[in-house]
Amino acid sequence: KAGVTQTPRYLIKTRGQQVTLSCSPISGHRSVSWYQQTPGQGLQFLFEYFSETQRNKGNFPGRFSGRQFSNSRSEMNVSTLELGDSALYLCASSLRGGWLFGPGTRLTVL
């Protein structure tokens, strides 16, 4: 069974631009969650989706948004990028409580 996939793997943007990251969960997994990893703040929860509904949201500004499609694929969007948004963005999917991660998208904001 294929693992969690994330695209793109690397992204370079400039301040003020917006970006969309994609996550395809493991087949059969309906829960998807997103995390931001930075050297200073560590791993922080962004949001979680189940059956196209946002179930939980972390403490991030409204510039960060996401959605989930009927096939469980998920996207997250960051508008008006700031330098501090440079990070590794990780997506994870779960079937029964065991959260498995994708390889991440490395976002660099210049």
Added chain:
Amino acid sequence: AQTVTQSQPEMSVQEAETVTLSCTYDTSESDYYLFWYKQPPSRQMILVIRQEAYKQQNATENRFSVNFQKAAKSFSLKISDSQLGDAAMYFCAYRTMYSGGGADGLTFGKGTHLIIQP
């Protein structure tokens, strides 16, 4: 809010020896999951082991085992017969068993950098 504390920023062990990584957490809930994840230099986050709080038996996965002390809110990871491929950052994580309403998701510790000396 739940917190997860890993008090050892870095640990070093000789190849083939045993090492224990510490993790404590704070929660007022009774039903939850605890996890250990491994993140090698590739940055891929790999699930090492999972423990459900209602299970008294400690989880094991081959050379990896945990010591789960619910009353003490402690969840340590023991790696036996350490191998060079075990070198990585190890993260302890907590998650409530019941989702919905509020900032759930996984709460991670700051991580322990494990060095394996040949």
